[in-house]
């Protein structure tokens with residue numbers, strides 16, 4: 001009698017295995033890289049020395065950011081770029097929401113270049129939840145000023161469905177995460193500002209505390225606080241959690257060697273929370289040095305992310321753009337006269353053409 005029971009048990013298990021595998025093979029929606037430079041000069045205290053900006057725009061005497069992005073799309077299958085910019089750059093050092101026309105049109109050259117490739121393009125305000133050392137809505141610029149900044153940005157790109165609004169890069173040391181979540185909510189980005197600005201379909205990225213660490217997103221309270229941020233109709237559609245994670249020993253993204261795939265400490269608890277709460281996340285910064293340890297661990301991380309592609313939308317490397325090619329985390333491709341040569345990490349692990357885990361190439 002035991003034997004038929006065992007057979008039927010095995011049959012059930014193998015049906016379940018097929019179902020699980022079907023989920024495992026769903027590709028990630030997004031893969032790409034940061035195109036940095038308009039954020040150069042910004043510090044973690046929310047100061048930005050705008051004379052240190054190095055636009056990755058050829059016409060502004062910078063590197064060929066357009067060429068880099070075209071290469072990444074055509075040769076690697078990337079379909080998203082994150083375009084960091086300092087708040088001070090856009091307003092020409094005024095702590096307001098009013099965009100300086102010249103400064104904004106410079107930044108818009110990069111955004112237009114990005115959109116011309118057909119990729120999604122993230123506007124990333126790279127200010128660590130601060131302006132000149134003071135936290136938004138907690139001693140620094142008011143929520144209304146921050147909302148005005150985003151109203152002006154969202155109005156400009158209201159008809160560009162491929163623009164993604166990255167509310168804020170890496171908030172950290174926020175005394176009250178609930179108050180920060182209220183600042184994000186009060187942008188009315190979320191409740192209605194973005195939508196009043198005519199931007200009705202774009203993705204909006206919601207940033208938690210601790211430099212948007214994927215590892216402490218749940219344990220540090222960001223998940224619970226940001227869970228209250230919804231659309232005006234109560235849905236979560238296109239409201240995506242923004243998370244970062246590096247693979248070096250101190251998660252600083254300053255060391256060449258990778259020591260972890262982050263699965264047990266970060267991606268597993270994050271994915272579990274997202275699934276239980278009907279939310280999704282995008283990993284907008286990750287990376288490592290051009291060394292074998294990073295090729296190995298990042299491949300494992302991306303493989304796991306792809307297995308969670310119902311709740312993790314994709315990953316973006318840090319960083320290409322205006323960085324020197326010998327910067328420790330450089331993903332800057334080198335033009336050799338006829339084509340672009342990728343870094344080891346991109347060509348061996350992060351390129352969708354290599355890992356075949358991203359929708360753009362499978």
Ligand SMILES: *[C@@H]1O[C@H](CO)[C@@H](O)[C@H](O)[C@H]1NC(C)=O
Nearest residue numbers: 091092094100101102103104
């Ligand atoms: C806008 O920025 C430019 C520099 O790009 C500056 O010369 C100009 O004075 C600024 N305009 C205003 C109104 O602040």
Ligand SMILES: *[C@@H]1O[C@H](CO)[C@@H](O)[C@H](O)[C@H]1NC(C)=O
Nearest residue numbers: 154155156157158159160198
């Ligand atoms: C967006 O499209 C609408 C409808 O065509 C148009 O009225 C509006 O001016 C456009 N907005 C921008 C910023 O181009």
Ligand SMILES: *[C@@H]1O[C@H](CO)[C@@H](O)[C@H](O)[C@H]1NC(C)=O
Nearest residue numbers: 175176177178179180181182
């Ligand atoms: C954080 O802010 C919320 C809402 O403003 C408030 O209810 C709560 O008491 C604050 N928490 C602390 C620890 O101050």
Ligand SMILES: *[C@@H]1O[C@H](CO)[C@@H](O)[C@H](O)[C@H]1NC(C)=O
Nearest residue numbers: 335336337338339340341342
């Ligand atoms: C330049 O790069 C392209 C693309 O990676 C490659 O096919 C070609 O062989 C390279 N040429 C030289 C001279 O290195």
Ligand SMILES: *[C@@H]1O[C@H](CO)[C@@H](O)[C@H](O)[C@H]1NC(C)=O
Nearest residue numbers: 333334336341342343344347
């Ligand atoms: C081009 O890529 C190869 C690996 O494919 C690497 O060995 C070589 O150093 C790269 N060249 C440049 C100029 O980066």
